[in-house]
Amino acid sequence: MVKSGYANPSCSTAAAPRRHPRFSSQELKTGAFTGVEALIRWQHPDLGELLPALFLRLAGDIGVLISSGRWVLREACTQNVAWQRMGVPPISMGINLSALQFGNASLLADIRSALLHSGMDLSLLELELTEHMVIQNLEQVMDILGAIKREGGC
Numbered sequence: 001m002v003k004s005g006y007a008n009p010s011c012s013t014a015a016a017p018r019r020h021p022r023f024s025s026q027e028l029k030t031g032a033f034t035g036v037e038a039l040i041r042w043q044h045p046d047l048g049e050l051l052p053a054l055f056l057r058l059a060g061d062i063g064v065l066i067s068s069g070r071w072v073l074r075e076a077c078t079q080n081v082a083w084q085r086m087g088v089p090p091i092s093m094g095i096n097l098s099a100l101q102f103g104n105a106s107l108l109a110d111i112r113s114a115l116l117h118s119g120m121d122l123s124l125l126e127l128e129l130t131e132h133m134v135i136q137n138l139e140q141v142m143d144i145l146g147a148i149k150r151e152g153g154c
Contacts, residue, residue: 035092035126038076040068056098069101070110077118077125094126099133103140108147122152 042050042058050058059065073095080093101107115122127148134141 035094036080037094037096037128038072038079040072060098060100065098065100066104066106069098070106070114073110074114074117077114077120080124081118081120090121090124092124092126093120094128096128097133099130099137102129102133102144103137107144108151111148112151122148 040055042055044050056065059068076093076095080091084090097107104110111122111125114120115125129141
């Protein structure tokens with residue numbers, strides 16, 4: 001039940017993740033912000049809102065970390081474009097990547113898909129990596145960032 005509810009963000013179960021923009025579109029219209037960070041939370045039916053460390057461990061344990069990361073990427077890009085359609089100037093969208101997501105062979109395809117689905121410009125996407133990920137996988141990080149740059153990113 002938790003896995004099915006978690007893996008399908010459009011479901012209405014209490015185990016479905018929900019995203020929280022850091023700022024409302026009204027606050028963004030003032031022009032005081034240049035970017036936002038996508039946040040995801042999991043409202044567990046018994047445990048309440050799970051802290052990110054527990055949330056990520058559980059998502060990994062039940063095998064939905066990659067699919068949830070893919071969903072966050074798509075939803076965050078879609079939200080960014082929705083704000084622009086409401087009159088908010090283009091702003092960067094920061095998205096934290098887990099080591100598992102970053103190392104997944106489908107990452108570039110997931111980024112392309114999210115951008116095509118949403119219509120968001122790649123230059124507005126900021127992928128956030130931990131220092132540990134960069135240090136441990138420098139060659140892979142450079143390869144992936146190079147591929148993103150060849151796609152038109154900054």
